[in-house]
Every structure is written in C-alpha cells, then in structure tokens.
Amino acid sequence: MAYALQQLINGLTLGAMYGLIAIGYTMVYGIIGMINFAHGDIFMVSAFIAVTAFTLLAAADVTSIPLALTFVLIVALFFTSAYGWAVERTAYRPLRGSTRLAPLISAIGMSIFLQNAVQLTQGARVKPIPPVIEGGVQLWSTPAFTVQIGWSQLLIIVTTVVLMIAFTWMITQTPFGRQQRACEQDRTMAALLGVNVDRTISLTFMLGAALAAVAGVMVTVYYGVVDFFIGFLAGIKAFTAAVLGGIGSLPGAMLGGLLIGLIESFWAAYLWAEYKDVATFGILCLVLMLRPSGLLGRPEVEKV
Amino acid sequence: MSTVVFAAHGMTPAERLRDAGWIAFVAFILGVPLIGLTTVDVGGRLAVNTRFGLLAAAVAVAFGGRLALRWAFDRLAARKASRQRAGSAISRTQTIANVLGWIALGAAVALPIAFSDNRYVVDTATTVLIYVMLGWGLNVVVGLAGLLDLGYVAFYAVGAYAYALLSTQYGWSFWEALPVAGAIAAGFGILLGYPILRLRGDYLAIVTLGFGEIIRVILVNWTEFSGGPNGIGSIPRPSFFGLAFTRSAPEGGHSFASFFGLEFSAMHRLIFLYYLILVLALLTHAFVSRLRKLPVGRAWEALREDEIACKAMGMNTTHIKLSAFAIGAMLGGFAGVFFAARQGFVSPESFVFTESAIILAIVVLGGMGSQMGVVLAATLLVLIPEFGRNFAEYRMLLFGLAMVLIMVWRPGGLLAHREPTLRLAKAAGGEQ
Numbered sequence: 001m002a003y004a005l006q007q008l009i010n011g012l013t014l015g016a017m018y019g020l021i022a023i024g025y026t027m028v029y030g031i032i033g034m035i036n037f038a039h040g041d042i043f044m045v046s047a048f049i050a051v052t053a054f055t056l057l058a059a060a061d062v063t064s065i066p067l068a069l070t071f072v073l074i075v076a077l078f079f080t081s082a083y084g085w086a087v088e089r090t091a092y093r094p095l096r097g098s099t100r101l102a103p104l105i106s107a108i109g110m111s112i113f114l115q116n117a118v119q120l121t122q123g124a125r126v127k128p129i130p131p132v133i134e135g136g137v138q139l140w141s142t143p144a145f146t147v148q149i150g151w152s153q154l155l156i157i158v159t160t161v162v163l164m165i166a167f168t169w170m171i172t173q174t175p176f177g178r179q180q181r182a183c184e185q186d187r188t189m190a191a192l193l194g195v196n197v198d199r200t201i202s203l204t205f206m207l208g209a210a211l212a213a214v215a216g217v218m219v220t221v222y223y224g225v226v227d228f229f230i231g232f233l234a235g236i237k238a239f240t241a242a243v244l245g246g247i248g249s250l251p252g253a254m255l256g257g258l259l260i261g262l263i264e265s266f267w268a269a270y271l272w273a274e275y276k277d278v279a280t281f282g283i284l285c286l287v288l289m290l291r292p293s294g295l296l297g298r299p300e301v302e303k304v
Numbered sequence: 305m306s307t308v309v310f311a312a313h314g315m316t317p318a319e320r321l322r323d324a325g326w327i328a329f330v331a332f333i334l335g336v337p338l339i340g341l342t343t344v345d346v347g348g349r350l351a352v353n354t355r356f357g358l359l360a361a362a363v364a365v366a367f368g369g370r371l372a373l374r375w376a377f378d379r380l381a382a383r384k385a386s387r388q389r390a391g392s393a394i395s396r397t398q399t400i401a402n403v404l405g406w407i408a409l410g411a412a413v414a415l416p417i418a419f420s421d422n423r424y425v426v427d428t429a430t431t432v433l434i435y436v437m438l439g440w441g442l443n444v445v446v447g448l449a450g451l452l453d454l455g456y457v458a459f460y461a462v463g464a465y466a467y468a469l470l471s472t473q474y475g476w477s478f479w480e481a482l483p484v485a486g487a488i489a490a491g492f493g494i495l496l497g498y499p500i501l502r503l504r505g506d507y508l509a510i511v512t513l514g515f516g517e518i519i520r521v522i523l524v525n526w527t528e529f530s531g532g533p534n535g536i537g538s539i540p541r542p543s544f545f546g547l548a549f550t551r552s553a554p555e556g557g558h559s560f561a562s563f564f565g566l567e568f569s570a571m572h573r574l575i576f577l578y579y580l581i582l583v584l585a586l587l588t589h590a591f592v593s594r595l596r597k598l599p600v601g602r603a604w605e606a607l608r609e610d611e612i613a614c615k616a617m618g619m620n621t622t623h624i625k626l627s628a629f630a631i632g633a634m635l636g637g638f639a640g641v642f643f644a645a646r647q648g649f650v651s652p653e654s655f656v657f658t659e660s661a662i663i664l665a666i667v668v669l670g671g672m673g674s675q676m677g678v679v680l681a682a683t684l685l686v687l688i689p690e691f692g693r694n695f696a697e698y699r700m701l702l703f704g705l706a707m708v709l710i711m712v713w714r715p716g717g718l719l720a721h722r723e724p725t726l727r728l729a730k731a732a733g734g735e736q
Contacts, residue, residue: 049337098715105668109707116701121338274525281514
C-alpha cells in the first residue's frame, strides 16, 4: 500500500511533465493540424539551457533557491520560446497550405538537426548538475517502507497545476485565447475577421515552447542529468499523452500526460521495468481502437 | 509566398540590410545558449565556458548568408516571372523521369564493372539500392495508399531477424528463407494493420511509430530469442547457385572462384551482393508498377484521393488498406533479409526510429508515389552523409538540414506528380 502510494506520487510527477510537453503538441495540432515532431527537441534544448543557467548561478555563488529557480525559468522561457518561434518560421511556415506530409518531414528533419546541433555545440556526454532542491516530507511511515514526497516533486506538481489554471484562463478569457480558438476552428474565416493568423500561430508555437521550457527546467531539477537524446522519448510519450487525451483538447493533454506518467511508474514498479515503453504504446493502441478520438476529444465528423 | 511579394516591388539596399540585420539578431538570440555558452566537465563538476568568438562568427555568417540568399531568391523569382511571361511552361516531368530511369538503370548495371576494384563505391551503391528497395516498399503504403507509416523499419527488422534466426538456428539458405521471411513480415503487417487501419491519418502514424518502437524494445530485451543488444552474428552469406564466395573450395566441391577459374577476390562477393539487390529492387519495381495497373493498385490510389468516395462506391476500404500494408511489409521484409545476409550480423541498433524517418523522407522527398523520385531521393540521402564523412560530426546535422531545405524548396517532392496511373481512354465518336 505504502509502496503504491509512493508510485502514485512518482507517477504524478512524471505525468505533470509529460502533460506540459503534451500541451505544446496538442495546441499546434489543433491550430495547424500537424505533428510538431521537433517539439520534444525543443524541450531538450530548454533542459540544456537550464543546465547552463544553473551552472552560471553556481559560479556566481547564488545560494537562494527561489531566486535561482526564478532566474533559470525566465532565461529558459525566453530562449526556448525564441527557438519555438524560429522553428515555426523556418521549417513550417513556408510549407503552410502544401500537402499534409510535407511539414511532418520538415519537422523530422528539424528534430534531427536540433539533436545534432546540441550534440555538436554542447557535447555528447551526459551533463550532471548537483542537486538543486534536496529533501522532502515523509508522508507515511510503515516499518517496511517510507512514503516520501520530495520538495522537487511537490514543486513540479504545484507549478504544473498553477500553470494549467493560468493557461486555461488565458485560452478561455483573453483576446489572444479567443483568436487562438478562432484560428483553430476556421483559419480563413478568422483571417477575414481581422485576426492576424500568422502571428497567432507564431504565438502558439512560442507558448508551447514555453511550457516545454518549464518541463525542461523541471526535468533538470528532478533528475539532475540531461543529454541530447532525452527529447526523442519524452516527445513521443508526450505526443502519446496528447493523443490519449484527445488531440486538440487542452484538459485532455493534461489528463493524458498524467495517465501516461502513472501507467509508466506503476508498470515499472510492479511488472517489467524494461518493457515500460511497450506498455505506453500498447495502451495507446488499445485506447485508439476503442475510442479513436481520445478520452476527451470530440469525435470528428468528416463532411463531404 | 513572401518571395513573390519581394520580387514584385524589389528591395532597397536599406531594406536588405535591415532584413539581414534582423536575421543576425535572431541568430544571436538562438546562438547565445548553445553556441555562446557551453558547459564543460572540470574535475567532476560542470563549469561554463564562453565562446563568443564562435558566436560572432555564426552571427556574421547568418547576416551574410541572408543577404546573399535574399539576393539569389530575388534573381530567381525575376527570372521565373520573365519565363512565365514568355509562356511554354509545360511540365515534362514524366518524360524526364522515364529517360532518367533508363539512364539510371544503365548506370546501375555498369557501375560494378567500372569500379570493380573499388570496394567503397560498390558498398555505397549497395546501400543506396537497399534504401531504394525500402523506399519502393514504403511507397506502396504511403505514396499509393496514402497511409502514413512511421514504423516501417519494424518490418525491415522482422525480415532481417527472420532470416538471421532461420539461417543460424535451422540452417536455411538465403533463397529458402527469402519468401518465408517476406511472408512473416507480411503477416506482421496484417497483424498490426487489422486493428488500427480504421484510424485517421495521424493516429495511424503514431501507432505505427509505437509499433516500430515495440518491436525494437522487444528485440533489445528478449535476450533468449534475439540475442538482446548484442544481436545475432555469423549469419551465412548467400551463395551463387550453391557456390560459396570463399577463398578455398570445400571438400569435393567448388567455390565461386575455383568454378569459374578466377583468382579469388573479396570483391566477387560484394559485386554479387550488389547485383542481387539490384535484381531484387528491379523485381520490386516491376511488381509495384504492375500492381498499380491492377484493380487493387487503382483502389489504393482511389483511397488516397478520397476515402469517403471509395466507401460510397462500395469498396471494402479495410481490405484495400490491409493489402497495401501487407505488400509494403513484405517488400520491407525482403529488404531486411538482404540486409541481414549482407551484413552477416543484425542487432537492434540498425532498426531505430531514425531509420524509419529516413525511409519516409526518401518517399516524401522523391515525390509521393513517384518510383523514379524514390531512386533520386535515396541516392541523395545516402550520399549526403557519405560526403559529409570527412567532417563526420556534421553529417547528421547536414542530413536534418537537407531534409528541411528540400521540403521547403519543393514541398511536393523532387519529382512531384500526382496523376492517376491509368486514365480512361477518350470515348470514341463522341459517345459518353
């Protein structure tokens, strides 16, 4: 029981990170209907930026943890959004309105490019940083097992919840959110009504990248190691999460992320750890077969 | 679109400078965290190194590159505009592709004769042909039936492992194992395809991607079956009608060299392998071209164009999709068998997602559905990393960049034509 509770906490932490990345996929898919394959690598770039920023702070003898975290978050948000913008501008915008496959191939190329660019400029070795936040609270102690929630886990879960609320507010209440949803429904009509579609799409990419940046900083804080290959698997799982929750749906992405995180940690804890990736994909296949529009997605009616 | 606008009014030098300055600024922002700063390991702890010289160089390159590119684009657009005014812009892609095809075939047959002592050239050409074959196989699924498959490498892996296991465990020869491995791969195609083929395009893509990863993870972890990460070694090489390519002839028999009275040379086997894959690829080509003209092939193309219309016409879309999946998988399996026989060694390393991406890139870059385009794209994508080998670290970087640039330059693929393979003949005498 205690062990299961611990797995629940670990799963929620993992799920929160997947959920944050999944939102980037789901928003981009919602607005331009493409799988932004390079999104996982944007996340990886942000983790590297976080490592550099943390190391800079350590060199500058900054010891206040809240200050350090705020600084790193701002830096990562800024640069990662710039990457999100640049990727959209160079690799996807020229292809808008062409076949469905063209932007996907371009995205795969971009993903390979980013991975190798980081490998070249930052080195292929794993980058470890000293733990930023240590310790935690003991929730429940049995003779056999102690359930503990680390401060970093708590931070991740709380940040994610706060971001989710802020994000939902932004999409439902602000002018930008309205424009974003308008473009999602009908780009031509939105353009006719005076919405700057290109700008909205660029902003969507930047926002997705910003959320991925938060996830990147969290991964750095939580695991303390990054390498240039983390983007691939995280990206695939986050995309799986987005599809699981119903692609195009924001709460769906979050729910899907949580589910994937939970499935992964419980599967690894109770069944075969080496097959945890198989579990993720297997469940994805099952859900798609039984409910192709995802858990919270609207079934798409195709009109002739 | 933007190029047209710029070409219409022309840019003043000040505008050009401002434009390039903006790009340089973006390059600076993007460059700071990755190029300008880097973390290095100093005695177990990370320390930050600055490389502002390199960053400045990158920004300068971006500035100069943008100026030059803009100028080149404007020139091109102007030329295009004047040519369009002059008229005569009839597309001759089809005839060019045909002529190119015969030239390529001639070159492919002549290549080992011309380079009979150059191991590197023959090896690279063999790799190109493997990718051509894989591309043609995937072309059936993606280009003809319009089903996006991101896990094609799984069938390649199934073929390779099927041959590896059949030959090392049961002593099957290459020619015995080839059809069986193809059938196994096709079986996997049906097994995967049956439950998922009613999914829409992108869901299908992600599930096939998942399937590819599942196969790889199983190959890595199921050590008793597949040898795990170490793979399976000492796979027997194919022989020339029973004549092995060995230095010394077996007891009471002949090797290839002794039978034909030739001096033994390691190149014989390579050239034989080259011709083997060439024949396999040509058979694939003939097979696929033939299929395109049969009802099933026309059904694929109809499905690609409009699934709802197909259903309305009473076509069984599940069966049509399954047949495309199975045939694509079978061709991938054949390529896998050849791969295993050529390498003599298989391991999960060879079947990662990047491989699927490369094969898909070949199909899409070539222009979906275009057989000749696949050849062109496969040659390009194999040769780009090969030329990059001199600066080895940059080859995958260049590869990714090339994929983006080719797509942006020609979104429809290098040889894009999306015409039905068959047309109704003009009704004679004005009858309907």
